Amino acid sequence: MxxxxxxxxxxxxxxxxxxxxxxxxxxEEGEFYGLLGPNGAGKSTLIHCTTGLAxxxxxxxxxxxxxxxxxxxxxxxAVGLAPQEPNLDWFLTIEESLDFHGGYFGMPRKDRKERATELLDAFSLTDKRHEKTRFLSGGMKRRLILARALMHRPKLLILDEPTAGVDVELRLELWHYVQRINQEGTTILLTTHYLEEAEQLCTKIAFINGGEIVATGTSADLAREYNVTSLEDAYLALVGRGELSRAHVPVADA
Amino acid sequence: MTGAQIRFLTLLRRETTRFFKIKRQTLGAPLLETFLYISVFGAALGSRIDQLHGVDYVVFIIPGLIMMAWATNAFSNNSSSLLQQKFQRSIDDQLSSPASPLELLLALSLGGFLRGGIVAVLTFVAARILIDVPIEHIEVLLPGLFLVGFFFAQLGVLVGLRAEQFDDVSFYQTFILQPLIFLGGVFYSATLLPEPFETLTQFNPVYYMIGLVRYGFIGYSETNIALSLVFLVVACTALFALNLRLFGRGYRLRA
Known part of the structure; x- marks a missing residue:
């Protein structure tokens, strides 16, 4: 299945x-799947159709x-969604956001309490649990959105550009976390504009362009298919901007 | 408790949590407003007016004020709550959950219904302390008030669904709802109006709602009670069916 x-x-x-x-x-179940494509390619629409938002x-x-x-x-x-844009309820605190989400998915109160405590700890949000979401920094909102997506223990986690605009340490922290839950059995669908992120995390990648899946495979498969040496160059070939390849960018003098 | 029951109660709790968190605005302000109406129209102006249809003027206006409190609060709660959630996209968390359109609509509707009910009950208690307000026909009063609250809760949902900016909500509230309520006879008896205003009032649906509630409290009405109740049941059912259909289609909620 x-x-x-x-x-x-x-x-x-x-x-x-x-x-x-x-x-x-x-x-496949247990896969870490990347969906890459330029803006307007159809990535978010595909995610929205999958999660009932379209x-x-x-x-x-x-x-x-x-x-x-x-x-x-x-x-x-079975699905948890961490959307591209923070869509937190301004009237709720961090802890309430997790609690209400669990309730929407039918989790009993005791289970919600335990799971929220676990996630607050995992995402370093415990100290701020009583803060209203509207006053959180961008990084904190990102953490909360990911924690919320995981609240009901989904078997498929969809991450729509989860690291857009976050600092390096939070990005790496999120990488470690999602890799761990993937190893524990959660299937992950990731969209990102950071190709090194897709290369590092994903076991399989699909290119989407103009509303169509144009290629699928591992990072190496895609490079081969576009007759280039890296995922980034394959992507540039996909969007018709091969001239931007790093191979043509001179290295700065030290 | 089943998963569906937990889900529904959480959706409803989200609505009540919202208005309790801003209770100065959602409960305090409407109470103050009603108190001011009672003071100005009842105590100040009312002392200059003789009895109206056998009761003191201030007693005559209390039923309309209670109905107005329930109606406007149910409406504004639901229209604002829905628009805010659409604006922040926080509603996506509910839309991507297993909640059905019926669960979403009922929970949202009941949020405003409960807020309106709380303001109406507090208004009644305050009025009862200050003035001797009778209850003549509780068998008409309770269904009448519940139906009015439910109708305006549904209307609030409909306007919240259609609205794309906050101006849309305030337009309906200021230019349609308030005139209908004020011209429906909250502060006067339509029988005192000259023609053609007396006849025109009979085309205002709120006139029949006020008639129901006033009959429940003081036993006086200018409208046919049974017909008014039937009209309200039909209107509530039609509006609820329309909203359910729109929620089912994801109208202005899902892309």
């Missing part, structure tokens, strides 16, 4: 824009064998 199986997914907005043009994608025009989405579009109850229980 696949953790995520998307078949011929089409998403057409009322404006007529076709953001996804028959995307098919399969992610309604597909046609096609099917299954999460661990459960229909994620029409009978979505079990499918959504």
């Amino acid at each position: 696949y953790a995520l199986a998307i078949n011929e997914l089409v998403k057409r907005y009322p404006t007529g824009t076709e953001a996804l043009k028959g995307v098919s994608l399969e992610i 309604q597909p025009t046609s096609g099917s989405i299954e999460i661990f064998g459960h229909d994620a579009v029409h009978h979505y109850g079990d499918a959504r229980l």
Whole structure:
């Protein structure tokens, strides 16, 4: 059984824009899967369709064998989403954000309390547990969003550009954490613009462009497919900007 | 407790937590406003007005004030809460949960319904301490108030769904809701109005709502009670069905 199986997914907005043009994608259970593509390629739309934030025009989405579009109850229980933009509830504190999220996913009070304590500790948020989310720094919001996505112990974790705009130490801290939970069995779907992040973390990568999956494989497979030597060069070839390759950038004198 | 029950209670708790966290604005301000209406229209102006349909003027206006408190608070709570959550995108946390459109709609509706109910009950208690407010027909008063609260809670959800900016919500509140309530006879009896205003008032749905609540409290009404109740049940059902359909489609919630 696949953790995520998307078949011929089409998403057409009322404006007529076709953001996804028959995307098919399969992610094995336990995989750390990267989805790369330029802005507007359809990454976020694909994630939104998977998590119920957008309604597909046609096609099917299954999460661990459960229909994620029409009978979505079990499918959504299995997914945790850390969105690109912080979407925290301003009226809640850090601890309440975790508690309410757990409640939305039907977790009993005792379990919510224990899980929240565990995550607050894991993400170094314990000291600030009573602070309202609107007053948190960008880094703290990122930590909380990831903790919230993990609150209900999802089997599939979707990270939509989780390290955009965060400092180096937090980025590395998040890498360590997501790698650990992946090793513990959580399947991860990651979108990122940091190619070294995808290279470091992902066991398999898909390139998406213009609403279509154009290539899939390991980092090395993709480099081979585009007849270049690195994932970054493969990506530049995908977006038609091969001239920007680091191979053409002179190294600064020390 | 089942997962679905926990989910629904959490969705509802989110709504009540929001308005309790800003209680000066959501509970204190409406109470003060009602107290000022009672003081100005009841004590100050009312002392110059004789009895109206057999009761003191201040007693005559209390039912309308209580209904107005429930209606406006249910409406503004739900429209603001929904718009704020859409604006912050914090509603995505609920939309990506297993919650059904019915659970989401009911929890949101009940949030405003409860806030309106709390303000209305506190208004009644305060009025009861200051003035001898009778309750003549509790069998009409309770369903009447509940239906009015539910109707405006649904209306708040509908406006919150449609709204794209805060100006949209205040437009409905200032230019539609408030005039309908004020011209529905909160502060006067429509029978005292000259034509064509008396006839025009009968086209205002809020007039029938005030009639129900006033009958429940003081036993006087200018409207047909049974018809008004039927009208309210039909209006509540229609509005709820519309909202449920919009939630099901993800109207202005999901892309």
